[in-house]
Amino acid sequence: xxxxxxxxxxxxxxxxxxxxxxxxxxxxxxxxxxxxxxxxxxxxxxxxxxxxxxxxxxxxxxxxxxxxxxxxxxxxxxxxxxxxxxxxxxxxxxxxxxxxxxxxxxxxxxxxxxxxxxxxxxxxxxxxxxxxxxxxxxxxxxxxxxxxxxxxxxxxxxxxxxxxxxxxxxxxxxxxxxxxxxxxxxxxxxxxxxxxxxxxxxxxxxxxxxxxxxxxxxxxxxxxxxxxxxxxxxxxxxxxxxxxxxxxxxxxxxxxxxxxxxxxxxxxxxxxxxxxxxxxxxxxxxxxxxxxxxxxxxxxxxxxxxxxxxxxxxxxxxxxxxxxxxxxxxxxxxxxxxxxxxxxxxxxxxxxxxxxxxxxxxxxxxxxxxxxxxxxxxxxxxxxxxxxxxxxxxxxxxxxxxxxx
Numbered sequence: 116x117x118x119x120x121x122x123x124x125x126x127x128x129x130x131x132x133x134x135x136x137x138x139x140x141x142x143x144x145x146x147x148x149x150x151x152x153x154x155x156x157x158x159x160x161x162x163x164x165x166x167x168x169x170x171x172x173x174x175x176x177x178x179x180x181x182x183x184x185x186x187x188x189x190x191x192x193x194x195x196x197x198x199x200x201x202x203x204x205x206x207x208x209x210x211x212x213x214x215x216x217x218x219x220x221x222x223x224x225x226x227x228x229x230x231x232x233x234x235x236x237x238x239x240x241x242x243x244x245x246x247x248x249x250x251x252x253x254x255x256x257x258x259x260x261x262x263x264x265x266x267x268x269x270x271x272x273x274x275x276x277x278x279x280x281x282x283x284x285x286x287x288x289x290x291x292x293x294x295x296x297x298x299x300x301x302x303x304x305x306x307x308x309x310x311x312x313x314x315x316x317x318x319x320x321x322x323x324x325x326x327x328x329x330x331x332x333x334x335x336x337x338x339x340x341x342x343x344x345x346x347x348x349x350x351x352x353x354x355x356x357x358x359x360x361x362x363x364x365x366x367x368x369x370x371x372x373x374x375x376x377x378x379x380x381x382x383x384x385x386x387x388x389x390x391x392x393x394x395x396x397x398x399x400x401x402x403x404x405x406x407x408x409x410x411x412x413x414x415x416x417x418x419x420x421x422x423x424x425x426x427x428x429x430x431x432x433x434x435x436x437x438x439x440x441x442x443x444x445x446x447x448x449x450x451x452x453x454x455x456x457x458x459x460x461x462x463x464x465x466x467x468x469x470x471x472x473x474x475x476x477x478x479x480x481x482x483x484x485x486x487x488x489x490x491x492x493x494x495x496x497x498x499x500x501x502x503x504x505x506x507x508x509x510x511x512x513x514x515x516x517x518x519x520x
Contacts, residue, residue, distance in 0.1 A: 137195065167229075172405035200232065257455055269311045286323065334364075354376075385408075401428045401456075410445045443480055471490050
C-alpha cells in the first residue's frame with residue numbers, strides 16, 4: 116500500500132467530520148511580554164470545537180495596523196473550511212487585497228494560515244510536519260538572540276555571551292553596530308563593531324558559532340571593508356549587510372567578504388525571494404513564518420532555494436511559543452534547513468501563557484509529536500497581559516544627523 120493510501124486509511128474515521136467543519140471565528144490578542152514589542156496571537160475557531168493558534172509578526176507602533184488587517188480579513192474566513200489553506204492565501208492576496216501587498220497584510224495572512232494548519236493537524240491527529248511531507252530530521256538547531264539588547268561596551272557583550280554559552284547554547288547572534296541605522300557610517304562605528312565581535316569571540320572561544328546581524332544598514336563601501344575585518348573572527352554568517360531590494364549590491368558584498376551572506380527577514384512571499392535567488396545575492400535565506408505568508412509559503416520558498424543550493428534559516432523575532440512552533444514544523448521538512456532563531460527574553464512570558472512551549476536543550480529543539488503545532492495557549496492568561504500603548508519615540512531630526520563621515 117502506498118504512503119498516500121496509508122494516510123487515507125488512518126484518517127478515514129474523521130473524513131465526514133472534516134468535510135463539514137467550518138470556521139466560525141477569527142480572533143486576535145495583542146499582548147505585551149514585558150520586553151520591547153507587543154506580540155499578536157491569532158485564534159481560529161471551528162464548529163467542530165477544534166481551534167488553532169497562529170502568530171502575526173509585530174513591530175513598535177505597527178501592531179495596530181496588523182490587527183486592523185486581521186479584523187478586516189478575518190470575517191472572510193467564516194463558513195469556510197480550515198483545510199482550504201492554499202486557497203485562503205490566494206484569495207486573501209488576489210481578491211481581498213486586489214494584489215496590493217503590505218507587511219501588515221502578510222502578517223495577518225501568516226497568523227491565520229498557521230492557525231489553520233494547527234486545526235488541520237489536530238483534526239487529522241497528526242503533527243503538522245507529517246502533513247507537509249514528513250520530517251527530514253528529529254531535532255531543530257536554534258541560536259540565541261535578544262541576549263545583547265541595549266549593551267554598549269565590548270566587555271558587557273563578552274560577559275553576556277559567556278552566560279549564554281554557559282546555558283548550553285552553541286550559537287548566538289548579535290548586531291555590533293551602534294545606532295542609528297544609516298547607510299553611510301563614520302569609521303568609529305566600524306571600529307566599535309570590530310571591538311565588540313573580538314570581545315565576544317575571545318569570551319566564548321573558537322567552537323561557538325557567532326552570527327552577525329547588520330539590519331539592512333550599509334552601503335557596499337562600508338559592508339565590504341567592515342565584513343572582511345569581522346571575517347577574521349570565524350563567523351557563521353553575515354546577515355543583511357544592506358536591504359534586500361539591492362540584489363546586485365548584495366551579490367557584490369557576497370563575492371567580496373568570504374562569509375556566508377543571509378537576507379530575507381523583510382522580504383515577503385515567493386515573488387519577493389525570486390530576484391535574490393536569480394541574482395545569487397545570498398547563501399542563506401531567512402524568511403519569517405509570521406510575515407512571509409505562513410507555514411506553506413515558508414516551505415515553498417525553501418524549495419525554491421534548494422534548487423539554487425541556497426540554505427534556509429527562518430527568522431523568528433516572535434514569541435518562543437506559536438511562531439516558533441510553526442517554524443519548527445516547517446523546518447522539519449526542509450532538506451536545506453540549517454538553523455533558526457530563538458529569542459531568550461520571551462521565554463519566561465511564554466511560560467505564563469502556555470504549559471507546553473517548545474524549549475531547546477543544548478541548542479536543539481526536539482520535534483513535537485502532539486497533533487497540530489504541538490502547543491496550546493491559555494486564552495484566559497492572555498487577557499492578563501494587555502498590549503502596551505507606546506509613547507512617541509524620539510525619532511531623529513536634522514540637527515541630530517552627522518554633517519558627513
